[in-house]
Amino acid sequence: MARPALRLYSRRGCHLCTDFEQALRAWLGTHAPDQPLQVIDIDGDEDLRRRYNAEIPLLMLEDRLVLQYFFEPERMAQVIRPHV
Numbered sequence: 469m470a471r472p473a474l475r476l477y478s479r480r481g482c483h484l485c486t487d488f489e490q491a492l493r494a495w496l497g498t499h500a501p502d503q504p505l506q507v508i509d510i511d512g513d514e515d516l517r518r519r520y521n522a523e524i525p526l527l528m529l530e531d532r533l534v535l536q537y538f539f540e541p542e543r544m545a546q547v548i549r550p551h552v
Contacts, residue, residue: 475506476488492527
């Protein structure tokens with residue numbers, strides 16, 4: 469059974485999003501290299517932009533909020549371990 473993809477909602481030009489994505493990719497590379505990650509630019513979809521405009525970066529796993537605004541390695545370990 470395939471693991472559900474993490475979805476990172478972000479946008480270009482957002483320094484918090486860039487920092488978050490870099491930290492997330494580094495963490496995944498060490499702790500869960502096979503974990504799928506989908507990065508979604510909210511500006512490419514009017515509905516997503518309206519919904520998440522001030523809420524990014526936002527990391528979801530299935531329909532569950534994992535992290536928002538800042539990357540937290542301890543929280544990632546709690547969320548990802550059961551899926552690895």
